[in-house]
Amino acid sequence: MRESLPSWLASSEGYRPGSDRDGFLTRSLLSMTGLLSRLRLDAGRPTRLSPSAPLKLVMGLVCILLTSLSTNFSFVLVMLAIVLVRACLLPSESLRRVASIPAGAAALTFVLMLPATLLGQSHSAALMGTKVLVSASLAMTVAVTTPAGELTGSLRAFRVPSMIVLTFDLAMRAIYDLGRVAVEMLLALRLRSVGRNDDKAGSLGGVGGMLLLRANDSAQTTFDAMRCRGFDGEYAMPPGRTWRAVNVAWLVALTLLVALFVYLQGLM
C-alpha cells in the first residue's frame, strides 16, 4: 500500500485555467435545491385562538369555494379584506411567502386577462385577478400557519386511510432530507469544477442518480427502523384532542360568511 509520492504530486501544479463560462451550471441548481431544503416542516404553531387543523382545512376549502363561485364583487372584496388583515398579523417570514406567491399568481392572471381589459371588460379582469389573489392567499395562509404534521393528521379526521397519510408524511420528510443531500452533492461538484467539463450532462446525471440511490437507501432504512419499533401496517394516530373550544366561534364566523355569500348572490 505504501509508495513514495510520485513526482507530479510532490511538486506544485501551477494551474492556470481558461476563462470560459461554466459556473452557471451548479449555481442555479444550487439555488433550486436550496429551495427544497428550505421547505419548512415546522411552520406555524397554533395559538390560543387558532381553530383545530381539520376545521382550518374545512374553512379554507369553503372560503376558496365561495370566493370562486361568487359573482358579486362585494363578496370577493370582503374576503380580500379578511385575507389582508390575517396577513398583517403573520410573522415576517410567513408573510413573505404568503405575499409573494399569490401576488405572482394574481399578476399572471391580470396579464392573461389583458385582452379583456383592452376590449372594455376590465371588470372581469379585476374580478378574476382579485379572486385568484384571495384564493391563493387563503391556501398559503392555511399552509403557513399549520405544522405539516397537523395538516396531514387532519386528513385522518376525514376518514382518509392511514396509508395515505403515512405516505404524505414520509414524502415530506424525504423531500426535506434529499434537498439537503442534493445541496451537498452539488457543492462537491462545484468544488471539483476546476476546468472545462465536456460531459456536464453526465455529471448532473451522476448527482441525480446518486440522489435516487440514496433515496432508495433511506426508504429502506426507515422501513427497517419502523419494523424494529413494531410497525405492522397500521399508522396509528395519537388520540389527541382535535376539538378546541374556540372552534365554536370559528364555526359561527364561517356560517355568517356563508350567509353573507348567499345574501350577496341573491342581490345579483
Add this chain to the structure above:
Amino acid sequence: MHIPENYLSPSTCGVFGVAMVAVWTHAVRRVRETVPAEKMPLLGIAAAFSFLAMMFNIPLPGGTTGHAVCGTLVAILFGPWSAVLSVSIALAIQAVFFGDGGVLALGANCFNMAFVLPLVGFGVYRFIRGRVAGERGELLGAAIGSYVGINCAALVAAIEFGIQPLLFTDAAGNALFCPYPLWVSIPAMMVGHLTIWGMAEVAFTVGILAFVRKAAPTFCLERQDDGPEGAAALRPVFVLVGALVVASPLGLLAVGDAWGEWGVEDVSALVGYTPAGMGEAWEWQALLPDYSLGALPDWIGYVLSAVIGVALLVIIFRLLAGLSRKAIDFG
C-alpha cells in the same frame, strides 16, 4: 386636495412625475440610512394614519369638502423623508385601488401632499422646536408646522389647477383640462384650507401626536432605553388605528365633493362645456371606486376600504422591512 384624472395636462403630469422620481430616489436613500429595518413596519402604521385622515371628509359651507393629510405628523414621528415615502404610498394606494386622485396625476398629488406638505411642515416644526423648549415646543411646532404645511400644499395644488386654462386651450379658447384659472382656483382652495381644513389638520396632528407621545413613547425612530418594548408598547397605537377605521364612515356625512375633485359631468354642469381633455380621455378602473361597493350601503364600503387600505399599507411596509438587510451583530 386629490387632483383627479384629466384635470392636469399630460405634460404637467409628466413634469411632476419626473420631479417626484428624483425626490423618491433621494427619500429611499435617506430612509435606508436612517430607519432601521425593525422600525419599518411602524412607517406603515404612520402611512395608515395619513390614509385614514384623508378619508375623513369635512364639509365647508358652500358645498365643498376637504380633508386633513397628517403628512407633518408622520414627518415629526419618523423624519421628513420617511413621510415622503409613506404618504406617497398611501396616495398610490388611494389612486390605484380606490380611484381617489388620478393615476396619471399621482406625481402631482405626491408633489403636493407627500413632498411640499411634510417638508415645509417639518421645517417649520424644527424652527419652532429650536426656540420653544419642552413638550409645549413640540406641540406648538406641530400645530403651526402642519397648518403652514397643508396650506402650502393647497397653494401649490391651486397653482397647478390654475395654470391649466392659461397654458392649454383649444382653438375656441375653451380649456382642455381644468377650466378654472388662477384667480379662481387659488381663492377657492385657500379659503377652505386656511380655515376649516387647516384647523382639521392641526387638530389631527396635535391630537394624534400628543396621544402617541403619552401612550406609546417607543413609537419613534430612536431606540428607547426606558419604557415598555415590543408589540405591547404599541397597543395604544393599534387601538387608535382600529378606532379610526371604525369611525371612518363619519367621513361620509359630509355630502358634496371637494373643490377640484368633481366628476366629468359635474364639471360640464359648472362651466357649461366639457373640457376636451376630460371628455374622451382614459379612466383608470379602480377596485373600489370612491370607496363604495355598489350594492352594499355606503358605510360598509367605507369601512371595508379603510380596512383594506390600512392592511395593505401595513403589509407593504413589513415587506419593505424584510427587503432591507438586517445588520447582524457579530459582537
Add this chain to the structure above:
Amino acid sequence: MTHYPDHAAGLHSPRHESSHALMSFSDFCFAYGDRPALRHIDLEIDAGDCVVLMGDNGSGKSTLLKAMSGLVIAQQGSYRFDGEPVTDRSMRDPSFSKRLHQHVGFIFQDSGAQLFCPSVVDEIAFGPRQMQLGEDEVTRRVNDVCALVGIDDLRERAPYTLSGGEQKKVAIACILSMNPDAYCFDEPLGGLDARTRKWLLEFMGELRDAGKTLVIATHDQSLADALADYFVYMGGFHEYTDKPHVHINE
C-alpha cells in the same frame, strides 16, 4: 517555519517571514441567516503549514474550512487566498474560482456525498480531465493515485457500493489527482476502522512532509498530536498541550 505561541490577548497569529500567507483571514465574519457562525476571525496560514482546528460541535470548524475553499464568502472582513481577495465578485470570474478550487482540495466529512461518477476510475479522472491534461497524463495520474492510496482492486467498482472506509480513500484519491496545494480535511477519521485510520495518519504525514498545506478539523487528539505544526482552537476550546496555538471565534 517557526511559529510563535499566542499572547495572553489570544488573537495574535503566527507569522511567516517572507511575502504573503497562503490563506489570510482578516476580521472575517459570517452568519447563517441571522446566526453568527464565525466572528472576527484573524488567521494566517502559510504554505506548507499543517494546522489542526479543534473545537466542539458548532464552534465553526466546518464553516471555516468552507470559507477557505471559497464556499462561503465574508459578510464582514475579508479572506485572501495567495494574496487575492475571495469575494462574491471575484468568485464570479470562472478562471479565479476554478483556480481556487484546484488549489484547495476539500475532503468532506461525509465522503459519500462527494462521489457522483459511475466508477472509481471516472471519479479519480474527473478533475485531471477538466484540467485538460491529456489522456496519457490522466491515466498516469489515476494509476499513481490508485497505487498510492491502495485502491487498485476497486477501480471498476461503483463508488456508491463501497464501504465507508473505501469511500473515504476514493474521496481522497479524487482530490489527490487534481494535485492541490492545500488540503482541507473535515473530520477525516470519522467512521474508519483502525487500519484505515493508521494509513490515513501516515498518508497525511507524507503530504505534509512533501510541503503541502494541510488544514485538518478534528476531535481526535492523537491525530492532532501526531501531525500538527500548530493548533487553532475554536469556540473557547480548552488547550491541552504546550504546542503553539491560537484561539479564535470565542
